[in-house]
Amino acid sequence: MSFEEMKERYEKGEDPLDLTLEKWQRILRDSRTVFNLSHFQQLLKAAVVPLFLCVEYENQCHICPIFSVCKHGYSEEWRSLLRIIHAYAIAGDLLPLEPYSGHLESFVNKLQMCREELYMKSN
Numbered sequence: 001m002s003f004e005e006m007k008e009r010y011e012k013g014e015d016p017l018d019l020t021l022e023k024w025q026r027i028l029r030d031s032r033t034v035f036n037l038s039h040f041q042q043l044l045k046a047a048v049v050p051l052f053l054c055v056e057y058e059n060q061c062h063i064c065p066i067f068s069v070c071k072h073g074y075s076e077e078w079r080s081l082l083r084i085i086h087a088y089a090i091a092g093d094l095l096p097l098e099p100y101s102g103h104l105e106s107f108v109n110k111l112q113m114c115r116e117e118l119y120m121k122s123n
Helices: 003-011 016-031 037-047 076-094 097-122
Strands: none
Touching: 003 016, 016 037, 016 097, 037 076, 076 097
């Protein structure tokens, strides 16, 4: 999901958490069909698209629904995910795909859990 698409949808009132989850679900889906270095580099570009959750919770990260996963970009989960995405953007076509897709799948699952927790709290 490009920044422009995310921004347009956010400005039309879509939930930033839903947009975040969709962004990472797309990255996960696309990661299952990558086979050359340029594909991994495209996924890296998608991964660094800013989240509108950061706009919503600016200066209030501690109440963001994904704070437990992100921690203002300092969580071990987030840093580990970015390290593996960068590694595969450099040498992905030489590496086995499983560690890459496994990390992404785990991250998306954690985002889904954050979303479920938020909706359970709001009901």
